[in-house]
Amino acid sequence: MGPSFLIGALRRSNATGELRNAHPLRALALGSVLTLILTAILVTGVVLWSASRSDEVTKEWRLQLVSDALTSRLQKISTDQESVADWDEAVVNTRDVFNREWVDVNLGVWMYDYFKHDRVYILNAQNRVLYAMADGKETFVGEGGKPDGLVGALATSLRQQIATTQPLVGAKKHIPRTHDLGFVEGRPALVSVMALVPHSGAVSQERGTESLIASVRFLDASFLTEMSDAYVLNGVRFTRTNDIAPDEQSYTFKNDAGETIGRFVWKPRLPGAKILSDVLPVLAIGLFFIGLAITFLIQGLRRTYTELVTSEAQARHLALHDALTGLPNRAFLNDRLDEALTDVKKGHGQIALMFLDLDRFKQVNDTLGHAAGDALIRELAANLNITLRPGDALARMGGDEFAIIMHDVADRTEVEELCLDIVSAVSRPFDILGNSAMVGISIGVAMAPEAGVDRSELARKADIALYQAKKNGTQRFQFFTEEMSADVQQRRTLECELRDALDAPGQLEIVYQPIYSADLAGISSVEALARWHHPRLGAISPIVFIALAEECGLIDRLGDWVLRQACTTARTWDVGTVAVNVSPTQFRQKDFAERVFAILNESGLSPNRLEIEITESTLLDGSDSSTRGLKVLREAGIKIALDDFGTGYSSLSYLMRLEVDRIKIDKSFVRHLGDSAQSCSIVQAIVTMAHAVGVAVTAEGVETGDQQEFLSRVGCNNLQGYLLSPPVSALGLVELFGSKKIPPRERDIGSAVA
Numbered sequence: 157m158g159p160s161f162l163i164g165a166l167r168r169s170n171a172t173g174e175l176r177n178a179h180p181l182r183a184l185a186l187g188s189v190l191t192l193i194l195t196a197i198l199v200t201g202v203v204l205w206s207a208s209r210s211d212e213v214t215k216e217w218r219l220q221l222v223s224d225a226l227t228s229r230l231q232k233i234s235t236d237q238e239s240v241a242d243w244d245e246a247v248v249n250t251r252d253v254f255n256r257e258w259v260d261v262n263l264g265v266w267m268y269d270y271f272k273h274d275r276v277y278i279l280n281a282q283n284r285v286l287y288a289m290a291d292g293k294e295t296f297v298g299e300g301g302k303p304d305g306l307v308g309a310l311a312t313s314l315r316q317q318i319a320t321t322q323p324l325v326g327a328k329k330h331i332p333r334t335h336d337l338g339f340v341e342g343r344p345a346l347v348s349v350m351a352l353v354p355h356s357g358a359v360s361q362e363r364g365t366e367s368l369i370a371s372v373r374f375l376d377a378s379f380l381t382e383m384s385d386a387y388v389l390n391g392v393r394f395t396r397t398n399d400i401a402p403d404e405q406s407y408t409f410k411n412d413a414g415e416t417i418g419r420f421v422w423k424p425r426l427p428g429a430k431i432l433s434d435v436l437p438v439l440a441i442g443l444f445f446i447g448l449a450i451t452f453l454i455q456g457l458r459r460t461y462t463e464l465v466t467s468e469a470q471a472r473h474l475a476l477h478d479a480l481t482g483l484p485n486r487a488f489l490n491d492r493l494d495e496a497l498t499d500v501k502k503g504h505g506q507i508a509l510m511f512l513d514l515d516r517f518k519q520v521n522d523t524l525g526h527a528a529g530d531a532l533i534r535e536l537a538a539n540l541n542i543t544l545r546p547g548d549a550l551a552r553m554g555g556d557e558f559a560i561i562m563h564d565v566a567d568r569t570e571v572e573e574l575c576l577d578i579v580s581a582v583s584r585p586f587d588i589l590g591n592s593a594m595v596g597i598s599i600g601v602a603m604a605p606e607a608g609v610d611r612s613e614l615a616r617k618a619d620i621a622l623y624q625a626k627k628n629g630t631q632r633f634q635f636f637t638e639e640m641s642a643d644v645q646q647r648r649t650l651e652c653e654l655r656d657a658l659d660a661p662g663q664l665e666i667v668y669q670p671i672y673s674a675d676l677a678g679i680s681s682v683e684a685l686a687r688w689h690h691p692r693l694g695a696i697s698p699i700v701f702i703a704l705a706e707e708c709g710l711i712d713r714l715g716d717w718v719l720r721q722a723c724t725t726a727r728t729w730d731v732g733t734v735a736v737n738v739s740p741t742q743f744r745q746k747d748f749a750e751r752v753f754a755i756l757n758e759s760g761l762s763p764n765r766l767e768i769e770i771t772e773s774t775l776l777d778g779s780d781s782s783t784r785g786l787k788v789l790r791e792a793g794i795k796i797a798l799d800d801f802g803t804g805y806s807s808l809s810y811l812m813r814l815e816v817d818r819i820k821i822d823k824s825f826v827r828h829l830g831d832s833a834q835s836c837s838i839v840q841a842i843v844t845m846a847h848a849v850g851v852a853v854t855a856e857g858v859e860t861g862d863q864q865e866f867l868s869r870v871g872c873n874n875l876q877g878y879l880l881s882p883p884v885s886a887l888g889l890v891e892l893f894g895s896k897k898i899p900p901r902e903r904d905i906g907s908a909v910a
Contacts, residue, residue, distance in 0.1 A: 192450065196443050203439065207431040215405055218424055221387055222407040226337075226420075229379075233348040233371050234335055236271040238328045241350045241369060244359040250278055250352060250367040254286050256294075264289035267371060275340065275372035277303060281365045283311045306338035307370050310349040318351060318366060332366075337411040344375040344394060344418050375418075383420070392422040478552040480530060481537040489551035489559055493611050496561055500604050505564045508571045508603045509614050511622040512540075512578070514556035515596035520588070528588045532595070535588070539581050543574070559618075565603065568635065575599050575633035598625040599633035607636050620644050651708045653690065654701060658713055663689055666721045667883040670892065671735070671854060671876045674868045679893070681767065683735040683876065684722035685883050686714070706741050715742040716751060723759035723766065725886050730893065735767040735797060743770055749788040764793040769820070771799055790815060797854070802842060818873075819846050823857025826877070830862040843871045 240246055240263055249255040250263075259278055267273040268289060278287040283302050288295045302308055314334045321332055335348035351366040373379065375394055384392045396418045400406050405424045410416050476488040484492070496507045514536070521529040533556065540550055540558065549561040565571060582597040600622025602608075607617045617636040623644070625634035634640075657663040668682040688696045705711040719736050726734035742748055756763055768789060790796060797818040802825055821842055828835035839855070846853045855867045858877030867875055884892065 189447075189450065192443065192447055195446075196439075199439060200436075203432065203435050207427075210427050210431060214426055215424055218387075218389075218405060218422075219407055222383075222389070222420055223409075225383060225387055226407075226409055229373070230335055230337065230346050230348070233271075233273070233346055233373055234333050234350060236267065236273065237333070237348060237350040237369055237371055238331065240266065241331050241333075241352050242328045242355045243352070244354045244356055246352045246369075247354050247359050247361060247367070250280075250286065251361075251365060254280075256287060259287050260289070260294050263287070263369060264294060265292055268292040271371075272373065272378070273371040274345075274374045274376075275370075277307060277368075277370040279303065279311055279368040279370065281367065283308070283315065283368070286367075303370070306336065306340055306345070306347050307349065307372070310334045310336060310347055311368055311370060314349050314351065314368060315364075318363060337409060337417050339417070340372050340374070346373045346375065347371070380420075384422075388425070389420075389422040390425060392420060395419050395421055481534055481552050483537050483541075483558075484549065484551040486551065486553050486559075489549065489553070489561065490611065492549045492551075492561055493614070496563060497604060497609050497611060497614070501609050506603055506605060508560075508562040508565050508601055509618045510560040510562065510571075510575070511553075511600045511615075511618045512558040512560065513598050513622055513626065514582075515598060515626075517556040517595055520593050520595060524588060524591055524593065528591065528593065531588050532586055532593055535586055536582065540578065543577050543581055545574070568603070571601055571603070571635075572633075575601065579633065598622060600625050600636070601633060602636040647704065650696075650701075651704060651710075654688075654704060654708075654710060654714075657688060657690075658710065658717065663691065664714075664717070665689060665885070666718060666725070667885055668722075668725075668734075668889045669876060669883040670881045670889065671874050672880050674872050674875055676864075676875075676880075679731055680874055681733040681735060682726070682729075682731055682889065683737075683769070683883075684718060684726075685737075686718050702739065706739055711739050711741045712745065715739060716755065719752065720755050720759060723755055723761040726765070727759055727761045729889075733765050733767045733795060734761075735769050737769045737799065740771065743785065746785075749785045749792075752789065752794070753792065762793075764795070767795040767797050767818070769797045769799040772801070786815065790817075802838065816851060818852045818854060820854045820856050820876075821872075823877075826855050826857045826863055826867070827859075829866050830860070836866065839867070840870050847871060 245258075246263065249258045263278060264276050264287060267276045269292065274291060276287075276289040277285050280286050285301060285303055303311060314332060317334065318332050331350055331353055333348065333350040335346070337344070337346060339345065340347060347370065349368055349370045351368055353366065354361050380392050380394065383389055395406075400419070400421055403423055404421050406419045406421045408416055408419050476485060476491075477483065478485045493509065499505070500507055517529065517532070520532055533552075537550070537552065537558075540560075544550055544560065545562070547563050549563075551559045553559050560574075562571060562574065578599065579597060582595060586593045586595065600618050600620065602614050602618035602621060604614055608614055617640075620640050621634045621636040624640050625632045628634065665687045667685050667687055669685060670679045671681045671683060672678065673680045686698055686702070688698075688701050690696050702711070702714070705714045715738060719738075722734050722736050738748075745751075752766075752768075753763075756766065786796065795817040796815070797820055798816045799820050800822040801819040802822045819842070821839060825835050825839050825842075829839065830836075843853050852873045853871070854874040854876060855863075855872045856876050858864050858867065858875045858879050860879060863877075864875060864879060881892065
């Protein structure tokens with residue numbers, strides 16, 4: 157009898173009146189009473205069965221618990237002995253000259269005080285007792301007789317084991333040992349015998365000369381007390397007979413030979429009676445109140461129906477709204493957009509569809525946590541709501557993406573004003589969970605009917621405009637134009653052609669620019685640079701195709717190809733290192749270091765001849781994968797260079813924290829040397845602070861003799877630029893090596909530049 161039945165009865169009541177409604181309500185009441193009786197019988201039976209089954213499971217569990225406890229106690233004696241058996245001093249003080257005082261303190265009293273071993277015996281290589289401890293005190297051992305009973309049997313067994321097994325130095329788990337249950341001095345006990353072996357190579361030990369340590373733990377009152385406290389065994393005792401009362405439970409334990417040693421007996425605490433005493437009264441009361449509730453069931457059906465209707469309305473609301481912000485979601489926005497476009501088709505004005513995407517939102521999540529990111533999204537939604545005109549629709553599309561529908565737009569100026577208001581509102585710092593967060597926003601706009609009146613087409617064009625806005629820089633908005641659509645199509649074409657270029661050799665090429673020592677004595681290293689010779693468009697700038705590779709997910713393939721080509725080619729060159737640029741996207745991959753090692757192994761290039769160039773933003777992103785990858789690469793001998801230094805977060809404090817081998821001064825500083833005192837000061841400061849922390853410095857973009865002379869004078873280690881050599885092919889570089897060509901020095905720089 158589910159809600160649908162009840163609602164059906166109510167609806168029939170509403171349709172036909174109280175007279176016809178009496179019949180189904182009586183049937184409903186009778187059915188409810190029968191259901192209650194059957195439920196009471198079923199639940200009572202289940203409770204009785206559960207109580208009985210619970211007692212059985214508890215007994216089984218206790219038996220297993222006692223068995224495991226006894227096994228663990230026997231294993232623990234051996235583990236205790238490991239603390240002194242694997243010890244050079246124990247071997248020396250028991251084998252060569254027996255040091256009784258040392259043995260008493262470190263092997264006898266120690267095992268009693270710390271591990272509660274009741275008896276400890278030290279046996280020599282002939283199994284004669286050299287020392288005995290009982291209850292924490294040394295006892296007289298006579299003329300050094302051999303132990304009898306279980307201790308003697310285990311010692312003999314261990315000697316046989318030692319004869320066929322070489323004791324391992326410094327490996328506790330492999331020390332020869334044996335243990336068993338039995339009787340010592342007529343009392344049940346746990347016994348373990350272990351060889352004393354050296355833990356290092358400083359002490360030698362011939363097989364068969366080992367001394368043995370034997371430990372005994374009686375299953376006496378203290379042991380039973382431990383068992384009772386640890387495993388809640390009420391009235392636990394030991395017996396060798398079958399004097400077990402009906403309300404007691406026992407566990408029979410045997411030695412390794414299968415002989416019965418005795419029984420642990422205790423009074424189990426069974427939960428079955430407790431279950432019955434607790435559950436049956438509650439069950440009776442529950443059934444009473446259930447019966448009472450049935451009396452009021454019919455009267456409450458109308459209220460239930462109303463509540464269900466309300467719940468349906470709430471469910472519809474949740475289906476069309478975002479749970480985090482309460483804003484309409486994508487489905488709701490699509491409905492509203494369809495309605496608005498219907499009006500536009502009828503000639504009722506124009507609308508604007510705006511797609512919004514937060515800038516730097518990932519940094520907020522990464523640095524402040526996802527809770528802060530959620531708080532930022534909620535506050536942003538509130539700010540956007542305030543900014544909108546009455547009647548405009550705001551929706552959250554997911555993540556950090558929003559959309560706005562502007563109705564009855566008079567002209568583009570009205571949309572531009574709203575975009576400016578939104579950019580201004582988002583550009584202010586957000587106070588998020590006690591932290592200040594700076595983000596921005598990019599907006600793409602498509603207007604109907606100008607950009608079309610089909611919902612999917614209008615959304616596609618707004619998305620293209622958003623892409624263009626983000627491409628042009630953060631904190632921007634962009635209206636869709638047909639030229640943008642052509643740009644997107646051209647980009648997609650170029651993406652396909654880049655895939656083809658990676659699959660078919662010939663278009664992509666690696667060139668190498670030499671890097672000279674500052675005194676121009678020769679080439680110290682080379683930098684590998686990718687070039688794309690497009691069959692239709694000609695040479696495409698690396699800035700363009702590398703950015704394209706990052707956007708479309710080809711950067712890993714492209715980066716691995718460049719690294720493989722550079723390592724394979726440079727393997728035979730007589731040059732210090734080959735430098736390869738790595739994009740932030742590559743470096744953040746969890747398997748980046750493994751891929752680098754695989755390529756080095758494949759090419760045969762030594763790791764200390766590879767230099768990875770990364771940017772400051774890559775190094776400072778704080779991700780675990782980046783930090784771990786950097787550490788693994790440097791530990792393998794691969795050098796790390798910080799490219800474009802000075803354009804990001806460069807400071808002495810950062811430089812001291814970053815584990816890099818080299819920094820490369822960005823060419824924007826080198827370009828103005830000689831005509832900008834500020835650039836000269838900056839370069840001088842970079843070199844000084846880099847050398848202060850032991851980091852080498854390379855200057856990029858050296859194009860004039862004055863730049864070369866200044867950089868050498870302030871202490872740059874290496875120079876790179878067109879003055880010295882442009883990037884050349886691998887063959888050209890080999891020719892350059894062979895010619896021993898030295899770049900122009902200060903005396904002939906003028907002619908070189910000319």
